Amino acid sequence: MRQWLTNVFRLGLKELSSLRADPVLIVLIVYVFSFAVYSVATGAKLEVANASVAYVDQDRSALTGHILGAILPPEFNPPQEIAADEIKSVMDSGRFVFVLSFPPSFEADVLNGHKPEVQLNVDATAKAQAGNGSVFLQQIVRAEITRFVSGDDTSTTLPIDLVVRTNFNPNLNSVWFSSVMQIINNITILSILLTGAALIREREHGTIEHLLVMPVTPSEIMVAKIWANGLVIVIAAILSLWIVVQTVLAVPIAGSITLFVSGAVLYLVSVTGLGILLATFTTSMPQFGLLSLPVLVIMNLLSGSTTPMESMPVWLQNIMQLAPSTHFVAFSQAILYRGAGLDIVWPDLVVMVALGAIFFLVALRRFRVTMATAH
Structure with missing residues (x-):
């Protein structure tokens, strides 16, 4: 077990070194968690503004x-x-x-x-x-x-005094919603793209053959890719929440950042596993991009981050319960918007752990088959 952990750690450092040597991916990460969050939050407004x-x-x-x-x-x-x-x-x-x-x-x-x-x-x-x-x-x-x-503002149409209380977003400002949800969506996008690109990069650079002759197992290689790329994404997401959302956009975060990060780590296990799984069916980055595109569109548009789950057909709501992004969105909204604690969000955490285990095992099985074929 000690040797397994050592190998995973060293392979993860190799992944970080490879990522540092890829300026395109670094620029992509910085852009996605900075300008992309700001531009979407301030540009894609849901409320009425400057209507002609x-x-x-x-x-x-x-x-x-x-x-x-x-x-x-x-x-x-x-x-x-x-x-x-x-x-x-x-x-x-x-x-x-x-x-x-x-x-x-x-x-x-x-x-x-x-x-x-x-x-x-x-x-x-x-x-x-x-x-x-x-x-x-x-x-x-x-x-x-x-x-x-x-002659005054008195209305006789209602026999009651209707008092409306708006919770969690008193000014109905769409920036509060879209900025945080953009970070959530970007976590999903980059988790799939970075881990899948890491595997494709091994093939394109010819380093996959070096791994095959080393005394390492497929599980060590896969876990190393997950923790290294996941670490980069988590750090980028935290910085984006702090600098872009809270500081630049002045959006208040109601709940615990620590609890949110803990859930994000569990979520990353499933989506990074999905990224590796998709990469095993492709041999080049263009193929991987085309295969990932419909998956990302479905996960983002139907997870509840863009449109409410309640507005979807019941059968589609049931199907989307199998997607880890659905539970991560519900988990994130409860914490970051409503200040929920562990006693409220633990069911989503349990589901994310279960789905993460399933995605990880399926991806690992497929990864082993791919490694054996390449060997």
Whole structure:
């Protein structure tokens, strides 16, 4: 056992040395955990921001003026007036996401209780802004009409006093969500790519033959690749959380970083094993990249980091329970967002350990077959 650990340690140092000599991979790691996290967090916003609004005002009354004056930045750009016959052309060209149309005698009909119609045209190709923005605009129109008719903000439509409490992200800032989830996704991506690339690199450089004649076992080689590449990823993820997320983006981390790192280490066993497993079916980096691409897309898009698991069909939710990324996302969100402790996240840890053992054993079996074939 002592000799096994010694071999694993020394082979791991060789992996780190090989990685240090590969400037492309080093640049990739730095980029993925720095600029990529920042750019996605600040660029891919889920909330409404700077949405373009046009309006057709056939009434030109004080009421329409109040409504248009309430459409303000940063959610919306200042509304721009267009002619009624321009609605179709500006929507087709994508110049505006929203177009409001006020009919003639709008204010008079409101005051006389005739319930006139206000048309809101929405460009739903801008899905995130279309859904949230249309709700905001409806609220603005209702609030301004209520204020104009009653003279205050009192609404008689609800017989209750509805109090909304927003937990964990009080300002509904998408940066808080997307920055952390980008790190989670990048851990998955690099865990597969680095370990798979390490095996492919052995073949392309011809060093796999050197390993075959050395007194080392396939398990020692595989574990060495896992701990060496996993160590780099964990350190990069910690630095990204600290420098990019907490310092640059000022996103608060609610839970224990130590507990998160412990779970990440367990998760790395399964995904790095998956990376080696995929690499055993390929002979070059282009082949490995093409094989990894659909796996990474599925693991990232359907793990709950991009869309909620509850929005997926039940059968797909059940299938994704077999993916370690699903449980790692749930584990990470509970700790980093909600400050959960071990008493809450331990079921996800148990599942990650079980799936990690399965992926590791399958990858090890396939790796042994590949080594024997190469020999």
